[in-house]
Amino acid sequence: MSAHNFTVTRSSNRKHLIAVIDGPNMSSLGKRSKKVYGNIQSLDELKECVRNFGEQLGVEVENFSSNHMGDILEYIHESAHRVDGYLINPAGLTTIGEGVRHALEDTELPVMEVHFSNIAAGAGAARGLGGGSIQSSFTHTATGICMGMRHYSYLAALTALTLALDDQSFLGSALAQS
Template sequence: MTESIRQGTRRHKIVIIDGPNMTNLGARNKKVYGAINSIEELQLFSEEFGDRIGVEVETFVSNFEGAILEYIHATATTADAFIINPAGLTEIGIPTKHALSETSKPVVEVHFANVDAPPTAPRGLPIGPWDSVFRSSVTGVAMGMRQYSYSSAILGLAMALDDETFLGADL
């Protein structure tokens, strides 16, 4: 029997939101996005990883910022934390940034690529680097590891939510 990596046993609910262009995942640059062939495959990967570590993962994807805002508002009271791949909203998604901040929940920004890297870097975007509007307000960032950025964010959030001193709680 293996010991759990997590300190707690609560089944936290982590909501993953994928933004514009992520619905085109299977047709995107394989150097950057790897072998994941669809957004549905990524969602299943994330949900199954969450199950393996005792976390409920709920997924949502939209190419429309208004739909993303409505989804954040609808899940703000039931989610313990959020993961956002802003994708096409990375440099312009101020309303989404505000909506996530207003939930007062931990948020991790994820990207398949290293969006801070130049196009010549192995994990950089051909049109990078990008200046994320989310970076200044999120709890953490996981990027450059393709779909593993998602598993990193899920595990990190689960462990952080198990820690009673996380996010400035009294030590």
């Protein structure tokens, strides 16, 4: 994955720590539909891409992935006191991950939901899932959502979350000052 240079004007120079969580089935990245998932060859390549983008943005990215809900729950519980926000691709937990959603909500930190595909698109849509749309159990408590843009969903969500963390009027002064 080639690096791209970009400029984003931030209102803070704070080096936020953003946790990026990839759920079940993301370990199969590179073996999945190129139409939906693009040319990313592996989960490690995706992690490196997001980490490098974060460095350019001036934030630290901590990646975590698991095919097991319990491991994801433990990570959220362990990380909540030290991270500034989360990006999560719930993947295989999108419709059934209530425990993970609750854990994220309990942190009271901002959460961006990300998906390679447009999970709301109907069957046959260009960036939709083969079986048609699904309803995420995460969306109604997420701070925001980016989907349908392959790995660019992560980059857009990371940019939006960083700018929101910098903006005291968006997330509240307590979060922006911490």
